[in-house]
Amino acid sequence: MKFKSLAVILAGSAALAVTASALEVDPALPSYKPVSGISGQVKSIGSDSLNNEMTLWAEGFKAIYPNVKIEIEGKGSSTAPPALIEGTAQFGPMSRPMKSKEIEAFEKKYGYKPTPYRVAVDALAVYVHKDNPIKCMSLQQVDAVFSKGRKGGAAKEITTWGDLGMTGEWASKPISLYGRNSASGTYGYFKEVALFDGDYKDTVKEQPGSSTVVQGVASDKFAIGYSGIGYKTADVRAVPLSAKDGSTCYDTSPESAYSGNYPIARFLYIYVNKNPNQPFDPLRGEFVKYSTSKEGQIETIKGGYYPITNDLRNEDLKVLGLDASK
Amino acid sequence: MTTITADDVQQADRDSSQAVTRRNITIPLKARGEPALWALGGALSVGIVMIFGFLLLVFYNGFTTFIAKPVAVVTLKSGELVAGEPTRSELYKLAPDAVKALAPTDAAKIEARGGYEQRTLYRTGNYDLSGYDFKWVDDRNVARAEFPSDVLFVERLEWGAFVGRIKAAAIDGKTVSTPTAKDPALVQAHEAALQRLQAIRNIERNLIGRVNYDLERLRLKVRRAELNYGPTSPEAAAARANEVEASGPLRAQYELLAAEAQRIRQIDQKNTVTLADIAGKEKTLPLSGLVRFYAANDLTLADKIGIYLSRWWEFLSSDPREANTEGGVLPAIFGTVAMTLLMVLMVAPVGVITALYLREYAQQGRLVSVVRISVNNLAGVPSIVYGVFGLGFFAYGLGSSIDEVFFLERLPNPTYGTGGLIWAALTLALLTVPVVIVATEEALSAVPRSMREGSLACGASKWQTIRNIVLPRAMPGIMTGIILAMARGAGEVAPLMLVGVVKLAPTLPIDAYFPYIHLERSFMHLGFHIYDVGFQSRNSEAGKPMVFVTTCLLIGIITVLNLAAIIIRSRLKRRFAGSQF
Numbered sequence: 001m002k003f004k005s006l007a008v009i010l011a012g013s014a015a016l017a018v019t020a021s022a023l024e025v026d027p028a029l030p031s032y033k034p035v036s037g038i039s040g041q042v043k044s045i046g047s048d049s050l051n052n053e054m055t056l057w058a059e060g061f062k063a064i065y066p067n068v069k070i071e072i073e074g075k076g077s078s079t080a081p082p083a084l085i086e087g088t089a090q091f092g093p094m095s096r097p098m099k100s101k102e103i104e105a106f107e108k109k110y111g112y113k114p115t116p117y118r119v120a121v122d123a124l125a126v127y128v129h130k131d132n133p134i135k136c137m138s139l140q141q142v143d144a145v146f147s148k149g150r151k152g153g154a155a156k157e158i159t160t161w162g163d164l165g166m167t168g169e170w171a172s173k174p175i176s177l178y179g180r181n182s183a184s185g186t187y188g189y190f191k192e193v194a195l196f197d198g199d200y201k202d203t204v205k206e207q208p209g210s211s212t213v214v215q216g217v218a219s220d221k222f223a224i225g226y227s228g229i230g231y232k233t234a235d236v237r238a239v240p241l242s243a244k245d246g247s248t249c250y251d252t253s254p255e256s257a258y259s260g261n262y263p264i265a266r267f268l269y270i271y272v273n274k275n276p277n278q279p280f281d282p283l284r285g286e287f288v289k290y291s292t293s294k295e296g297q298i299e300t301i302k303g304g305y306y307p308i309t310n311d312l313r314n315e316d317l318k319v320l321g322l323d324a325s326k
Numbered sequence: 327m328t329t330i331t332a333d334d335v336q337q338a339d340r341d342s343s344q345a346v347t348r349r350n351i352t353i354p355l356k357a358r359g360e361p362a363l364w365a366l367g368g369a370l371s372v373g374i375v376m377i378f379g380f381l382l383l384v385f386y387n388g389f390t391t392f393i394a395k396p397v398a399v400v401t402l403k404s405g406e407l408v409a410g411e412p413t414r415s416e417l418y419k420l421a422p423d424a425v426k427a428l429a430p431t432d433a434a435k436i437e438a439r440g441g442y443e444q445r446t447l448y449r450t451g452n453y454d455l456s457g458y459d460f461k462w463v464d465d466r467n468v469a470r471a472e473f474p475s476d477v478l479f480v481e482r483l484e485w486g487a488f489v490g491r492i493k494a495a496a497i498d499g500k501t502v503s504t505p506t507a508k509d510p511a512l513v514q515a516h517e518a519a520l521q522r523l524q525a526i527r528n529i530e531r532n533l534i535g536r537v538n539y540d541l542e543r544l545r546l547k548v549r550r551a552e553l554n555y556g557p558t559s560p561e562a563a564a565a566r567a568n569e570v571e572a573s574g575p576l577r578a579q580y581e582l583l584a585a586e587a588q589r590i591r592q593i594d595q596k597n598t599v600t601l602a603d604i605a606g607k608e609k610t611l612p613l614s615g616l617v618r619f620y621a622a623n624d625l626t627l628a629d630k631i632g633i634y635l636s637r638w639w640e641f642l643s644s645d646p647r648e649a650n651t652e653g654g655v656l657p658a659i660f661g662t663v664a665m666t667l668l669m670v671l672m673v674a675p676v677g678v679i680t681a682l683y684l685r686e687y688a689q690q691g692r693l694v695s696v697v698r699i700s701v702n703n704l705a706g707v708p709s710i711v712y713g714v715f716g717l718g719f720f721a722y723g724l725g726s727s728i729d730e731v732f733f734l735e736r737l738p739n740p741t742y743g744t745g746g747l748i749w750a751a752l753t754l755a756l757l758t759v760p761v762v763i764v765a766t767e768e769a770l771s772a773v774p775r776s777m778r779e780g781s782l783a784c785g786a787s788k789w790q791t792i793r794n795i796v797l798p799r800a801m802p803g804i805m806t807g808i809i810l811a812m813a814r815g816a817g818e819v820a821p822l823m824l825v826g827v828v829k830l831a832p833t834l835p836i837d838a839y840f841p842y843i844h845l846e847r848s849f850m851h852l853g854f855h856i857y858d859v860g861f862q863s864r865n866s867e868a869g870k871p872m873v874f875v876t877t878c879l880l881i882g883i884i885t886v887l888n889l890a891a892i893i894i895r896s897r898l899k900r901r902f903a904g905s906q907f
Contacts (some may be wrong), residue, residue, distance in 0.1 A: 023457065036584070038579075039538040041739060052864050055649040055830050066530035067538035071848050072830050074862070075823070088744050130462065131418060168421050209861040218866075233867050234447060234460035237357075301451070302485060303649070304864050 023254055025297040028310035030324075032293035034064050040283045041069040045089035046080030047185050049210050050268055053120060054093055056299040057291045062288070068283065077185025084273050085109050092271040095122070095185030095228070096192075112276055117316035119291055120305040123229045123252040124190060124264045125238035127217045134166060136249035138242045139194055139263055144176055146190075147198035147223060149251040161222065168223075171259045178216040178225030179204040186210065190226050193264050229257075230304025240255055254306045268305065274320055285322050292316070332534045381881075391871040394630050394636035397477045397489055397622040398448065399604055401469045408463055409477060409489045409604035411622070413867075417442045432466045439897030449868070451479075451487035452603050457469040459486060460867050462678030471601035475624040480505055480601060481617040483647060486868070490603040495613065497597055507621040515597055519614035522594050529587045537580045543568040543575075544827035549735040604742070641875065646653055650829060650855065655876060660834055661747075661827070661849035662883060666816045668751035668845075669758065673815075674756065674808055677762025685770045686792055698767075705760040713821030716753030720827060721745050725846075741846050745826030747835045753825050754818060758811035765810065769803020770796060777885075798898075807878035809888050816884045827854045829862075 044054050051074030058070040073079075073089075080092030081102035081215045090273060098106075098114065106114045128134060128141060137145075143152030150157065158164060162171035179200060180187040191197065213227040218235035229252050232238060240249035243263040256262035270291070274280055280288070290296050297307035317324040355361065395411040402408065419441050424434050436443055444465040453459045480488040494503045497515040506511045553566035597613040617640070620633060644654035680701075688694045725742035733741040742748075773796050781791040819827075828848040835847045856876045863869040 036392040036580070037541075043739075043744070048862065051829060051862055058830060059647065059649075063530075067535045069833060071828050073850060074830050088740055090739075133421060133424065168423065170421075211863060211866045212861045215861070215866050230864055231866070233865060234458065234462055235867070312830070 001320045004260055022308060023301045025294055025301065026309045029292075029294040029297055029307075029313065030310075032064070032295045035282070035286060036284050038283055039067040041071075042090040042283060042287065043071040043073070043088065044089070044091035044093060044270075045073045045075075045083035046093040046271075047077040047095045047268070048074045048120070049077075049095040049122070049184070049186055049230070050074065050093035050270070052230070053268070053300060053303040053305065054091070056303055057287070057296055060295060060299055061290050065286070072103045072289075075306075076181065076183030077188065078183040081106060081114075081129050084114055084271060087273075090272065091287070093271045094271055095266070096189040097269065098271065099188075106273075107256065109238075110275070112274075114271045115274045115320055116271045117288060117292065117320060118267045118308055118312050119270050119296075120268040120300045120303075121254075121257055121308060122266055122268050122305050123238075123254075123257040123262050124186065124194075124226060125232065126241060126264075127196075127214060127225050127227060127228045127232070127236040129217060129221045129223060130235050130237050131221060132237065134161075134164060134239055134257055136240050136242060137164065138245045138247070138249075141243050142194050142241065143196060143198065146177060146179070146200060146204065146226075147195040148201050149198040151196035151198040173222045176220050176223040177201060177204040178213045178220075178223055179206055180210070180213060180227070180325045181208055184210075186226065188230065189266055190264070193266075194226070225291055229304070232304065238284060257306055267308075272320070276321075280321060281309045285320075288317070288320060289322060289324075334620055343780060350559055380795055381692065384874055384877050384881065387871065387874035391875050392634050392641070394479070394620060394622060394625060394633045396473050398471050399474055399477060400463055400471045402463070402467050403469045404467070407604045408448055408450060408461060410450035410461065411479070411489075413447045413449050415444060415446040415462070417444055419443075429465070435466065447867075449487065449489075451489045454485040454795050455603055455607050455609060459865060461544055473623040475621060476506070477604070478619050479622040480619040480651075482611070482863070483615045483617060483740040483795065486652065488601055488603070488609075490601055491606060493600040493602040495597075495599045497613075499596060507624075512599075516613055516616060516619075519594065519597050519612070519616075522590050526587050526590050526594070529583055529590075534580060534583050534587075536838075537576050537583065540576055540890070541573055544572055553734055565775055642879075646830070646855075649857055649863065651865065651872065655850075655852065655855060657831055657834060658850040658855045658876075659826070659854045659879070659883065660817060660836075661831065662852045662880070663887070664749060664835055665751050665754070665822075665849065665851065666812055666887060668747065669754045669815045670808060670812055672751055672755040673758050673762055673811055674804075677759045677807065677811075678766050678804055680759070681763045681766035681770060682792065682797075685767050686788075701760050701763050705764075707857060709757055710820045710824075712753050712757045713824035716756070716821060716825040717745065720749040720752055725749065745828075745848055746846040747849050750822050750826040750849070753821050754815040757818065757821065758815050761811045761814065762804075762807040765807025766800065766804045769800035769807070772803060773799045798901075801898045802895050805891060805898065809891040809895070811825065812887055812891065813884055816887065817853060817880070819851070821856060822851055822854060827851045829854075829858050852876055852883070856880065 044058075051072065054072045054074065058072060062068055062070065064242075072200060074093070077094040077096055080089070080094050080099060083089035084092045085106050092114070094116070097116065103113055125136065140152040140154045141158060144150050144154035144156070144158040145164075156163075159174055160171070161173050161175060164175075179190070182188075191200065205216065207216060207225075210227045210231045213225040214231045214233055214236055217223040217225045229238065232252075238252040240251040241263050242249040248261075250256035250261040250263075252262060257265040270288075272284060272288070279285075289298075292308065292313045298308045314324045375805055397409060398412050400408045420436060420443050422441070425436050425441060428436070428820050445462050446465070448461050448463060449457065449459065450461050451459050467629045476491060477489065478491055480490070482488055491509070492505055492512070494501055495505055495512055495515065496502075497511060502509065502511055547829050548562065548565045550900065551559070551562040553704050555561040594612050598610050599613050599616065600608055600610045602608045618633070618636065620629065625633070641654045642659070643656055645656060646658075647653035684694060684698065721742075723746055725740070725746070728742040729736070729740055777799070779794050781795045782788070786794070826848050828850065833844075833847060835844050835849055836842060837844070857874055859869045859876065860866070860873040
């Protein structure tokens, strides 16, 4: 399970300065040091959740290297692997790890696996309308709300707010479901972790973008939906979640996400095509370094996600054969 | 209308002869005009209300977005301070248990209002300090709300808006503490800072861009030589030697330019401003990081108009910032216009030639009717299907082949083998060609037969007749078809998402580098920009007004394009009005 590994990895790095109001990056993260002679063109195709992040990194990177051209397309994580395989994109941002089928298809063409690196931490949030008083939900309840099969083990299907224990005007009101379309990595990740690989109900209104889910929930008082924490607005509220019925609920705060207590926190990745026997080309290498540097991770906060730690950066850069200190 | 028959007349005669006037002739409802008139009038007014209602909504929201709004400072009963532009307020019903949990006085007030409570959404900005940029405040929690004249609304290059005060400014090493927004020293320093920013951009984009472009060309020459003659060939060696020789001065030039940019940037770092939010939390940033700042509650009408116009100008003339939610839409305006014009260039000849052949040359038989029906049906195919076709056939099929022949040295990075301006224009041309064909056919058939026969009788050949008699007279009708096609094409978004429109295009399709027009480049489009800002931006609340502004602009551009075509059409009409019998 991914959230376990996230918990283990992050539990050790307590160096993250998390204040109640605003987030700060790991002070150990090095500042980005520009090098000379970087130019060229790259294209990124992939996750919609990372679309704004990619644009922010591209803007920052272009401010350092004016003649680098970066094009960004974000229509869903599932569009990243084909683009990397076809060579139409050099970066494939994804909000879920690649499936084994996608890795196989890539390997078939190039003879080696695609390499991911982690760029942000996201607490995938379950949103309700701002006036919804619900205090807490367990993953089993989330599963019973969203899925057909209830593989999480809930006894019966949940269709009204009353089924979730709410009283008054809420008790008889049916729950209106919002979700992402199937090309989205958020769709896949939520299905895997919150739905225990079950199938979504047919009544889930599939939305083309992360922000659309939030807008749907904001305009529908009896709605519930899931989307990245980066898209939260003043009109919606993220429900605290617990991993099991009866256990403590944790909110989507950075502390809970880093400690792994929040059950559906996840990493956001960028996949690249890197031949293990050849060095990385400077343009892509510098972009990787920039996006994981202090400056890049400040952009991560700006996009609404939580930054990664220096340990994670070192680990990923080592795999990519890049010198993390420079 | 009733028709009077001979029987009626006889009957009338008989009646009059009996000297009794009976005028109870009942006209059947179907035969009466009034009900139909009312229905038609009703339908028209529904149509007008819908169109004007829509336009009014878009224009009202679009044109009010850039007006400078006042900033309220709200002191909550808990002592907390909230400062921001009041955005909207609403009534909402509190749950009965929630009312019970409140303090008795509050509860009584809410009970008296039937359980409803008023709340207001404030745009507080300061995302970097607080972690949110909009906040709802319930009326019962408000101790007092004020509009102090010294609170500033600051637009920044990064992190969005800031609401608060200027604590201090460092101008060329001198510190000015608590300057007002109109402090001449501050305003002057800000202008200088913006000019410096412009200078840095000019160096980085244009001058360094040129150097990098030349370097890239040298590198590609080497690669082409290696591919054509083999890596060990003398040609490749010569290209490599040439690269080494030519790149030396270029690199020196680059160093020089980079040093100059660095020098200006250092000056820039010395000119800073320290902002403090309403609670006193501080943030220091370079003066050039401020786009605009004003004391929101202390503005004269002239100030407001100035801010309004400068915001419009920024919107129309600059590049987008902060993942498209701020800044301008210049690349998108450019992309939309360029794509639409290119589409017209492609669709007009193809459509007109097809229609000419179908109407004038082809033998009217079953085959031609089948072709005609197929063309008409093409107009009913969903536009996204054209997008898929464009991507598969143009970009991946045609484009990849072009790359393999002409741009081998750039692979694996595709040049034409991916979405681009030309493929988008071609796809839309395909989408709109039925409109042009149908309109042209109608226009051709409306040219009187007598005119053709006159021309033929004078000894002109068929082509001469078409060229000199038929086409000129059909021109206004053909133009109508093209106008319709243009309007349809400019407003289309779905297929474009597949064939070349991107969220952020780094460069315009036209620039100072050979061959000046780069049809293979991805581009930005206003229609997609609307979708992107409205449904993909991090903060949908802040994105909403921009959606309306961009929609206004798109409608405006389509209107201008259509007006241009209509003016051309009316000129053509006038030209031939006199020469007719």
